[in-house]
Amino acid sequence: MQKIINNPESFVDEVLDGILLAHPNSLKSVSSDNRAVVRADYPIDSRVGIVTGGGSGHLPLFLGYVGKGLASGVAVGNVFSSPSSEQILAATKGVSGGVGVLYLYGNYGGDVFNFDLAADEAELEGIEVLTVIGTDDVQSAPAERSKDRRGVAGIFFLYKIAGAAAERGDGLSEVARIAAKANDRVRTMGVALSPTILPAAGKPTFTLDEGEMEIGTGLHGERGVHKGPLESADAITDRLIQAILADLKCAPGSRVAVLVNGLGATPLEELYVMYRHAAKLLKDQDITVHRAYVGEYATSLEMAGASISIFELDDELEALLDADAASPFFEQHGV
Amino acid sequence: MQKIINNPESFVDEVLDGILLAHPNSLKSVSSDNRAVVRADYPIDSRVGIVTGGGSGHLPLFLGYVGKGLASGVAVGNVFSSPSSEQILAATKGVSGGVGVLYLYGNYGGDVFNFDLAADEAELEGIEVLTVIGTDDVQSAPAERSKDRRGVAGIFFLYKIAGAAAERGDGLSEVARIAAKANDRVRTMGVALSPTILPAAGKPTFTLDEGEMEIGTGLHGERGVHKGPLESADAITDRLIQAILADLKCAPGSRVAVLVNGLGATPLEELYVMYRHAAKLLKDQDITVHRAYVGEYATSLEMAGASISIFELDDELEALLDADAASPFFEQHGV
Amino acid sequence: MDSNTFREIIGLVSQRQPAHEEELRDLDAALGDGDLGITVSAGSRAVCAALEPLTDEATFTAILIACGKAFSVANPSTFAALIGGGLLAAAKSAEGKTELGRADILELADALAGRIVARGKAQLGDKTILDALLPSLDTFRNSLDSPEVLNEMILIAQCQIDETASLQSARGRASWGQERSIGHKDPGATAYLRFLEDLLIVISPGTQRPDLSDVGT
Amino acid sequence: MDSNTFREIIGLVSQRQPAHEEELRDLDAALGDGDLGITVSAGSRAVCAALEPLTDEATFTAILIACGKAFSVANPSTFAALIGGGLLAAAKSAEGKTELGRADILELADALAGRIVARGKAQLGDKTILDALLPSLDTFRNSLDSPEVLNEMILIAQCQIDETASLQSARGRASWGQERSIGHKDPGATAYLRFLEDLLIVISPGTQRPDLSDVGT
């Protein structure tokens, strides 16, 4: 594993040091171990706070989406493991403007337990908490059990939508309603061309030889649902788009946003080759792409591969999607 | 080589299709082969145009820096090879607002010849052209021959500075003056942890085993100046920062901007570990970091590795650095 | 058993868990993300460290709280949160106790299992730790006084793990692989089995350890 | 030699250049970015394709322009731009010529070399193609009528390549490796040498090709 690190034990803390040093005007730590980081301008009185969190190794996910018009705080776990309830509670207090906090994170066992624990403790301190969990990975559970699905790159849209709603002053239940509505309209599927290696474990969770690919993988090096020969960019894009549309069931004439996400090692050029075919497939089904996002939005250290997310829009969601947003890792203004 | 592509021959054209499809409001093609792409809102009467260009495989470089407050047009070559003079001329005509065009690109043999040829042809068509060539790689030639140095990731600062000057309406010679001034104050040095593979060649230009690194590499898989055992993040950062400061000679109390650039496969987390140490080293020398940029700004397909660039500021350059800029690949607003 | 003996047993058994790191890593890699080995090894080292400063006066509750907190934050994966939370529930049910007879131990174990069920919302047959834990506690409940009860618990746990291997995991990360989890033993249940086996070694006569003869009553 | 024969010779020699792709790739990888093999193979195939539609009426100038444009855009690296530009300069100096004697060929070759010097701004000893090209053209100049002139040019080019291998490249991408270029033969100069060797094969009696016996005069 060719890594530019000092040692695995101090890795996450050094990453956080670097981020806080690089962006002092945008982010600040609200815990002694720097594992709870919030917007520099938060808490803001009577403004709903949004706390997310999860394991490290996925930048820009999760910390990268703390900013204006996005999430307002984050709790940072070790590589691929959950933040503790204390860290989540610290982030909660760091963003609470007296009108409640929304927990918004991906569906992972450890995270669910720790966020639930933190929610209990926050209530004891008079902070109302609602929770919306991202479950966009179509490959991870059948439609009838969609609530059990894994949360992957599509959570970017939830941050964008919920963040814009909070930024314009919506109340807690309204922000939660809109975030849940967005979650119901996002579907993601991924493909891996190389496994990822947990630094501490030192061994990949699955092996992929040259010329092989794994379809339906998650962000933590878990195996997918199908392993086979590596296919062309168009063939892979066909697989992902068809599985997503079969589940999302967008009617012809609908408007969507599309995210083609790189898992870390795949070059931006290859993601645009995938977008090219995705745009064609959607056009064939008379589905209009309102906005396209192409790049590394949710990675898995040096994993080679990509995922595609489709987010079905209506007028309410489109307005929130088009709103300005700014963090040191993601900016969107105007057109 | 695990790539998500259809075939090497159509690769660049498919990438360009995908980019133009994804960002129709920001970019437009001005040549039948899509190899000349300009800002959607250009040409603008009596506004200086800035044309850049180079081989594919480096996104966001070069095309990613076409936008508001950045370059205004680009000529796109095949992977790691130069655009032709016809393509450069097409981009030139696509951005000329009647007050001249600045050619701004990295120092590579093929590019220099083709841009010179295009400049001759543009003059014949009444378009005044000035040229500033990026030469920021400290490892590629001794200080006395700095004009022969290779252009690498530091060219990002030249786009930001020259683009801001053109955006505020500066004349051609003024934009060229400022771009050349910026070039004199940027220094870059890189490290590679894996070689890159030219798609057509199918074989890496140099081999690196596990536990080895190559210092002073460029963006086209060229060998560096030193190959040795892989060192810690801090040790590598020491090497890069010291070599840069020895050449740039910033006095204590000076202000700089810093870019920690990923070459493609290296995770964002590791770049921030490098920034952490870079910030410390600069602080030790009483050098203030005005702005930090960390991420993939100039890649080399799936190459693992990074480069650090330091850009010494004065009041004029700082104001231009802080100006707004926006392309589908890079946005900066306000603080 | 007094709290001092209890603390020593937990310490001795915990010391033996890191030996299972590789096995649990491979089991978890087959249908999850391969970190259970780290959770168990880092978690049990943290438990040993947490027990270190405790004096003889430390109550069962204090001991279990220390273990629960330590285990849950060492490598906070799902298993860490589940077991950590379970130990905190057991600590609550141990309040006021100064001696632990078998019935008390069963009460604590039921509190631990109950929290895991409440938090994880899993059922028997979902191929989780519960498929080994719940049946083995029933065995304990039904032969409370048998000197061989631990051996029986180990047998039932082993048998449950082998039986459920052919099932598709319905909970947690393993469930996302859908059919791909079929044919793989559940890593969490196996970690529990290894713990029981090491407990048997530690309290068996002949092993170098404090006099635990009164455990049988 | 008339333009028809000139066109056939260039075509036959160009057809032989792709065979050198691997060698040139490896030489360029050692001190550059490894694309010279592609430039020469793609470039010479493009030259053959550009010659295809030309009829017997095509003048020397038209032939050289077609070759220059084709070679420079097939894989537009530094070498492609240099040789392409040089061929355009040779085309200019061939204007009005209907026959090529040796003196004319030398004039064209000097024009090509001159453009490479003007554009590349390299000198002898910078370890570029010039280190083989310029000395071999001087040999051509000094023994214009010798039937062995091509053999002598090949020898001097070969010797120059071997001699300059120990130098540090001072031009282009190879110069950025600084000392790392020492001990490696210049890829561009080698490509020129292979071209001369194939030219010798093509115009030597006995090889299957049109009657070129008048070339010697």
Ligand SMILES: Nc1ncnc2c1ncn2[C@@H]1O[C@H](COP(=O)(O)OP(=O)(O)O)[C@@H](O)[C@H]1O
């Ligand atoms: N909802 C649940 N209820 C009970 N046990 C569970 C549940 N989810 C996971 N487990 C147990 O946790 C084990 C996996 O633990 P761990 O590797 O820490 O999870 P992860 O890495 O996915 O966070 C599984 O083998 C299973 O025994």
Ligand SMILES: Nc1ncnc2c1ncn2[C@@H]1O[C@H](COP(=O)(O)OP(=O)(O)O)[C@@H](O)[C@H]1O
């Ligand atoms: N300035 C120059 N003048 C003359 N020849 C040059 C110059 N620069 C490069 N060359 C020749 O070009 C060869 C490399 O060509 P090529 O691989 O196409 O360059 P690159 O890949 O760097 O664009 C060198 O071996 C050298 O012979």
Ligand SMILES: [Mg+2]
């Ligand atoms: Mg796991």
Ligand SMILES: [Mg+2]
């Ligand atoms: Mg895990």
Ligand SMILES: [Mg+2]
């Ligand atoms: Mg080359």
Ligand SMILES: [Mg+2]
């Ligand atoms: Mg090249």
